Amino acid sequence: MNAAAPAAGPDWAGHLARFGRALRERGVRVALSDEADGLEALTWIDLGDRDEVRRALSVAFKIRPHDRAVFDELFEKLWMPQAGPPRISRALGTVSRPRSGGVRREAEAVEVDAAAPSGEEVGYSPDAVLRKKPFDECAPEELRAMENLIARLALRLATRKSRRLVPTRGRGLVDLRRSFRRALAHGGEFLLLARRARPLEQPRLLVLCDTSGSMDPHVRFLLQFVVALGRVAPKAEIFAFNTSLVRITPLLGRKALSPGLIERTLARLAAEVPDWSGGTRIGECLREFVDRHLATRVDHRTVVLILSDGLDRGDVEPVAEAMRALADRAKSILWLNPLAGDARYEPAARAMAAALPYVSRLLPAHNLESLERLVPLLTL
Amino acid sequence: MEREGYIGDPTIATALYLSREMRRPLLIEGDAGVGKTEIAKVLARLLDTELIRLQCYEGLDVATSLYEWNYQRQMLRLRLAEGEGKSAGEIEDLIFGRDYLLERPLLRAITRPTQAPVLLIDEIDRADDGFEAFLLELLSDFQVTIPEIGTIRARHVPYVVLTSNRTREIGDALRRRCLYLYLDHPSLEKEVRILNLRVPQAGARLSAEVGRFVQALRSRRLQKTPGVAETLDWAQALVRLDRDHLDREAVEETLGCLLKDQNDLRDLSGAALEDTLAVATLATGAAG
Numbered sequence: 001m002n003a004a005a006p007a008a009g010p011d012w013a014g015h016l017a018r019f020g021r022a023l024r025e026r027g028v029r030v031a032l033s034d035e036a037d038g039l040e041a042l043t044w045i046d047l048g049d050r051d052e053v054r055r056a057l058s059v060a061f062k063i064r065p066h067d068r069a070v071f072d073e074l075f076e077k078l079w080m081p082q083a084g085p086p087r088i089s090r091a092l093g094t095v096s097r098p099r100s101g102g103v104r105r106e107a108e109a110v111e112v113d114a115a116a117p118s119g120e121e122v123g124y125s126p127d128a129v130l131r132k133k134p135f136d137e138c139a140p141e142e143l144r145a146m147e148n149l150i151a152r153l154a155l156r157l158a159t160r161k162s163r164r165l166v167p168t169r170g171r172g173l174v175d176l177r178r179s180f181r182r183a184l185a186h187g188g189e190f191l192l193l194a195r196r197a198r199p200l201e202q203p204r205l206l207v208l209c210d211t212s213g214s215m216d217p218h219v220r221f222l223l224q225f226v227v228a229l230g231r232v233a234p235k236a237e238i239f240a241f242n243t244s245l246v247r248i249t250p251l252l253g254r255k256a257l258s259p260g261l262i263e264r265t266l267a268r269l270a271a272e273v274p275d276w277s278g279g280t281r282i283g284e285c286l287r288e289f290v291d292r293h294l295a296t297r298v299d300h301r302t303v304v305l306i307l308s309d310g311l312d313r314g315d316v317e318p319v320a321e322a323m324r325a326l327a328d329r330a331k332s333i334l335w336l337n338p339l340a341g342d343a344r345y346e347p348a349a350r351a352m353a354a355a356l357p358y359v360s361r362l363l364p365a366h367n368l369e370s371l372e373r374l375v376p377l378l379t380l
Numbered sequence: 381m382e383r384e385g386y387i388g389d390p391t392i393a394t395a396l397y398l399s400r401e402m403r404r405p406l407l408i409e410g411d412a413g414v415g416k417t418e419i420a421k422v423l424a425r426l427l428d429t430e431l432i433r434l435q436c437y438e439g440l441d442v443a444t445s446l447y448e449w450n451y452q453r454q455m456l457r458l459r460l461a462e463g464e465g466k467s468a469g470e471i472e473d474l475i476f477g478r479d480y481l482l483e484r485p486l487l488r489a490i491t492r493p494t495q496a497p498v499l500l501i502d503e504i505d506r507a508d509d510g511f512e513a514f515l516l517e518l519l520s521d522f523q524v525t526i527p528e529i530g531t532i533r534a535r536h537v538p539y540v541v542l543t544s545n546r547t548r549e550i551g552d553a554l555r556r557r558c559l560y561l562y563l564d565h566p567s568l569e570k571e572v573r574i575l576n577l578r579v580p581q582a583g584a585r586l587s588a589e590v591g592r593f594v595q596a597l598r599s600r601r602l603q604k605t606p607g608v609a610e611t612l613d614w615a616q617a618l619v620r621l622d623r624d625h626l627d628r629e630a631v632e633e634t635l636g637c638l639l640k641d642q643n644d645l646r647d648l649s650g651a652a653l654e655d656t657l658a659v660a661t662l663a664t665g666a667a668g
């Protein structure tokens with residue numbers, strides 16, 4: 001079977017470009033190359049068969065299950081609302097692959113202003129004191145010193161061994177391929193054995209940070225810590241939640257930690273997300289995470305960090321359900337609770353109690369010392 | 381496709397057709413057990429060609445996926461060659477020849493002499509990002525450079541099928557390189573047709589009940605949703621036990637074929653089991 005160039009028919013390229021743009025506007029990631037694929041796919045199929053066109057475009061545009069509904073809806077609306085064009089013969093011509101110009105890819109990441117005055121004011125108060133002082137009792141200068149401490153703490157984060165083998169100078173398994181090559185240089189004598197060993201691997205982290213009103217005194221520091229972690233663990237994914245779930249990885253990004261970054265991020269979140277710093281709906285948020293992100297963002301190597309006080313007005317049933325799904329998939333779940341620093345604390349808050357059976361460790365997170373203890377656990 | 385023991389649907393057919401005509405790899409995503417791997421097998425049978433399979437896992441590297449030298453043979457030859465008084469250059473040419481090369485799946489896929497094979501790269505989501513990048517390069521050029529030998533070009537560009545269970549997001553670059561198909565669990569009608577085709581001994585009533593039971597199960601929130609493979613296992617188990625319909629006893633005896641998670645098994649006892657069973661046997665049970 002051969003194909004006809006679609007140029008013979010209506011303006012397919014233009015039509016595809018418009019369709020692609022509409023999809024992008026609704027958040028479906030369709031690239032220019034996908035549109036080119038779509039155009040080529042159209043040359044191979046029966047253009048009069050609307051269902052086949054739809055199927056072919058979903059294959060060529062790489063439409064993932066969560067974008068399916070939007071794709072179908074827009075296809076219904078935009079794709080040649082009248083009956084399809086007359087059937088184009090497939091028996092002539094060669095495949096042409098015209099590029100649909102004029103469509104620009106939207107910038108995907110949200111840009112956060114990185115330039116900020118740097119406040120390097122370390123150390124008029126001894127670290128030891130800082131480490132034990134709860135976040136909510138610190139003076140502004142102390143807070144700034146603490147930011148630096150946190151950044152250093154995160155860097156101390158141990159890393160674990162990968163399962164891949166890479167060449168090494170030290171000890172390791174004998175690498176026959178490279179040993180053999182070297183032996184040739186010495187007339188076939190194995191003077192030096194090349195070796196391979198497991199390299200260190202960055203931890204995979206997923207952070208779910210509660211930003212509701214009751215967490216206000218702690219959020220700043222916990223987020224700071226999380227961002228610092230993100231720098232040593234580039235695979236870290238960070239979500240914030242209160243009454244809804246927001247992925248903030250792109251906001252915090254891979255940027256160097258500058259003193260104003262957290263403020264700006266928080267301000268931005270507060271502006272963009274309704275009901276910020278309001279109530280909490282842990283259950284709904286966790287469930288949303290499980291439904292939309294669990295499959296692709298959590299695997300058996302991922303350590304899940306939940307930062308929350310567990311104070312929740314919602315139903316507890318979804319909390320338990322979502323936690324179970326999370327626990328099943330993740331390597332471990334660490335729950336950091338700022339309230340747990342108090343010796344009298346009992347995990348009695350209903351959501352906290354419901355989640356507890358699925359949590360590997362419940363840890364306090366009210367001062368630096370508690371965060372410090374967390375570091376080795378992240379690679380367990 | 382049906383002839384080859386596979387019940388497809390138009391979307392699968394379109395995806396396979398486009399992948400073949402456009403000579404592009406096909407990336408198939410979906411839950412475990414929806415029949416992703418089976419598609420590659422059926423494609424190989426349809427095209428009447430060889431299926432070369434590369435199972436991915438964490439730590440998969442070039443030595444196990446592409447090629448490796450046969451060191452033992454090389455060493456023996458080296459010792460022999462020394463006795464023959466050959467020069468170093470001659471020896472090197474000798475032992476880094478094609479005879480001493482062990483072809484792994486990826487290299488084998490591009491060196492088939494007669495016709496293009498189907499290359500199945502299974503569970504690509506298990507391999508690490510580095511391997512994905514390497515694969516991207518291979519899938520663009522279909523050529524491999526071995527330092528000691530030179531560049532080997534594909535004689536026949538293989539039909540490539542990649543599958544992923546979505547345990548992690550596949551990189552954008554690789555995704556864009558491929559055509560894409562998402563496989564969902566089959567509809568009731570399709571699942572019953574699969575049952576009729578693959579487990580014909582089950583009979584109409586049992587097949588219909590099994591199909592409805594599994595469909596009802598999938599609508600529950602489970603840890604491990606049963607796939608078609610589990611449905612087929614279960615039907616086979618029931619046939620072995622000489623059942624021609626579903627009842628409580630039969631289900632309880634055999635549910636382990638279907639649910640492979642302790643929590644799921646515990647959840648589906650008592651009333652929940654009764655309910656599901658009632659849905660499954662609604663149409664046929666009263667009459668039978």
